[in-house]
Amino acid sequence: MTEPDELITTLIVDDVPGLRRLVRYTLEDDGRFLVVGEAEDGLQAIERARELRPRLVLLDLSMPKMDGLEALPSILQVSPDSIVLVLSGFSEDRLGPIAGRFGAMGYIQKGVAPSELLARILSLMGETNGDVPASGLC
Amino acid sequence: METWTLSLGANGVIALAYFIIAWTILSGIGRSGQILANPLGVATGFIFLTCALGHAAHAIHLVLPIWGLEVAEGLAAREHFADWHIWAIDGVTAMIAVWYLTLRSRFPALVRGSKLFEDIRQRQTQALEIHDNVVQGLAEAKLAIERGEQEAGLEKLGETLERSRKIITDLMGPAGSEIELGPGDLRRRAAAGGQK
Structure with missing residues (x-):
């Protein structure tokens, strides 16, 4: 089993409560992640990132008050060591490069199966030297 | 001279x-x-x-x-x-x-100017609405079903279907408007579900 201090602390940012819940359960079931906070818009995301300094931020783009592209640079400013991966319903071809220009380390389209979501997150974190734990469950 | x-x-x-x-x-x-x-x-x-x-x-x-x-x-x-x-x-x-x-044929582009810009903005607004109400809903439903939460997934699918219908109806324009639908307006280029 992954030791507590090896868990990937994660902040989930999405304006849809149902999606936040499902993503949280998916991550926690894997055993390598610890969801330390949630946010429903860009403003909350910046505050949570400032307080929690998560290793991973899963960031939606289309949100009220402040969207993901607006929040991205500020999230990285208050939590420079965080890896921000965009998790969005928009096409990766269309928004992926734009998100990258604002500091996102990767882009995952919503609608992927839970196993693929985990695989993509771990793969992208591995590419950014995010020190991914070897395995989750004992 | x-x-x-x-x-x-x-x-x-x-x-x-x-x-x-x-x-x-x-x-x-x-x-x-x-x-x-x-x-x-x-x-x-x-x-x-x-x-x-x-x-x-x-x-x-x-x-x-x-x-x-x-x-x-x-x-x-x-x-x-x-x-x-x-x-x-x-x-x-x-x-x-x-x-x-x-080069007069190109003058319309200069005239269209901000009108073209407004059309693009309107399409982006519509795209955001479809994204927020349809894509998000389908993504949530799919994830729920894949996690074994059948009931929650089906409920979300039902909600998303209703929202989709409303969006389409609104886009079609109000009943009794100048662009009321008639024979031939609903003709498709190809059978539904075929486009990838």
């Missing part, structure tokens, strides 16, 4: 071409109600109009002495416009003016 007449001809051609161009741009902007929304188009139209007036004034000044009007000024102008530099430049300007006029 006196060389000032070359400048006279060139200025006449420039003035006429510029008046036509200015009219095409400004009348198009006026017809589409964009006088306030397309300042670039309006400014471009007025540049051509004022330049047309200037070149027309040159041409008129050169011919006024024929009728005994402003003789001294007109003759001085003829001497000035007899300079080969002047009529050569005016000649090139006239050719460019005629060439620009032949």
Whole structure:
């Protein structure tokens, strides 16, 4: 089993409560992640990132008050060591490069199966030297 | 032939071409109600109009002495416009003016200007609504079902279906509007579900 201090602390940012819940359960079931906070818009995301300094931020783009592209640079400013991966319903071809220009380390389209979501997150974190734990469950 | 007449001809051609161009741009902007929304188009139209007036004034000044009007000024102008530099430049300007006029098919893009921008903005707003109400809902439903939460997934699918219907209905326009649907309006290019 992954030791507590090896868990990937994660902040989930999405304006849809149902999606936040499902993503949280998916991550926690894997055993390598610890969801330390949630946010429903860009403003909350910046505050949570400032307080929690998560290793991973899963960031939606289309949100009220402040969207993901607006929040991205500020999230990285208050939590420079965080890896921000965009998790969005928009096409990766269309928004992926734009998100990258604002500091996102990767882009995952919503609608992927839970196993693929985990695989993509771990793969992208591995590419950014995010020190991914070897395995989750004992 | 006196060389000032070359400048006279060139200025006449420039003035006429510029008046036509200015009219095409400004009348198009006026017809589409964009006088306030397309300042670039309006400014471009007025540049051509004022330049047309200037070149027309040159041409008129050169011919006024024929009728005994402003003789001294007109003759001085003829001497000035007899300079080969002047009529050569005016000649090139006239050719460019005629060439620009032949590109009239591209004027609509200049007129469309901000209207095109507004259309894009409207489509982006619609895209966001479809994303927020349909894509998000389907993504949530799919994830729920894949996690074994059948009931929650099916409920979300039902909600998303209703929201999709409402969006489509709104996009179709209100009942009784000028664009009421009729026979042939619902014809598709290909069977539904075939596009990837």
